[in-house]
Amino acid sequence: MRILAIDTSNDVLGVGLVDETKVIGEYITNLKKNHSIRVMPAIERLLADCETNPSELDKIVVAGGPGSYTGVRIGVTIAKTMAWSLGIPLSNVSSLAVLAASGRYFPGLVSPLFDARRGLIYTGLYRVQGHEPVVLKEDCNIPAAQWAEILKETNEPILFIGNDINIHSETFSSVLEEKAHFAAAGEFNPRPGELGLLGISRPEENIHTFTPNYIRLVEAEAKWLERQGKMTND
Template identity: 85%
Template sequence: MKILAIDTSNDVLGIGLVDETKVIGEYITNLKKNHSIRVMPAIERLLADCETKPSELDKIVVAGGPGSYTGVRIGVTIAKTMAWSLGIPLSSVSSLAVLAASGRYFPGVISPLFDARRGLIYTGLYRVEGQDPVMIKEDQNIPAVEWAEILRETGESVLFVGNDIGIHSETFRSTLGEKAHFVTVGGFNPRPGELGLLGINRPEENIHAFTPNYIRLVEAEAKWLERQGKRTND
């Protein structure tokens, strides 16, 4: 069984090819460049290097969010299109769960995070059981200072994972003290191979109905709903 994994949910562009026993190949970059024009060439290159034809794929797994609205949308759209055109299943994995998997040997809990600007973060709380990250607190969009207090109340040591941990590290250090731990640079990037392995046994999505998990509304949608509410109350 060959699985193609696609992650464009943030600056990291990750394409992976896995089977049940190994990561066959990965393509990873961490660049602020347009994923929409880079992802298909990356998929084609990886499949060619791994001597795999699209018709030999058995499943597509995509990082379904949260993250960059545009990035998540690009990855999900391509994954849905490929799965539909090839007639194969599509599964989704939380973008944060993929990050959490890199902390599987940490003895405490894991808080993967992406910066969401204005003091907010996308995060969740995970513990790795066996080989898979298990969600303890659901993925959410929350102020970093509020999240730090929630983590302090757990009383556990916390490993923070992701490229954006430096933005909020002082907030967590000041609140958690010695219980705050931070992954080293080598563990910042989500691995597309990890995404593929996590998605092997995930349930199949309805390709036409599946939508990204943005967690919060995009700014334009929020402003539109706010205007509608004001008109209703006028």
């Protein structure tokens, strides 16, 4: 069984090829560049280097959000298109769960996060059991200061992980003190190979109805709905 994993949900672009026992190949960059023109060449190069024809793929796994609105949409659209055209299953894994998996050796809880601007973060709380990130608090979009106060109620050390932890580390350290731990830079990038392995056991999505998990409306949509509400109330 060969599985192609695709993650464009944030600045990190990752594609991976796995089977049930190993990561066959990975391509990862952490650059603020246009994923829409880079992801297909990355997939083509990975498959060519791994001597795998698209027709040999058995499943597509995509990081379905949360994260960058545009980034998540690009990855999901490509994953759906490939799965449909190849006639193979599509599975979805939380972008935060993929990141949390990198903290499997930490003796405590894991809080993966992506910055959502204006003091907000995308995050969740996980305990990694074996290779599986188990959700303790669902993925959410929340002010970092509020999240720190929620985590203060836990009685375990917490590992914060992700490329944006430096933006919010002072907030977490001031509230959580010695309970706050921060991953090393080598663990910041979500691994597409990890995504593929997690996706093996995930249920199949309906290709036609599956949509990304944006968690919140993008700003343009929120403003549009706000205007509509005002017009209705006038």
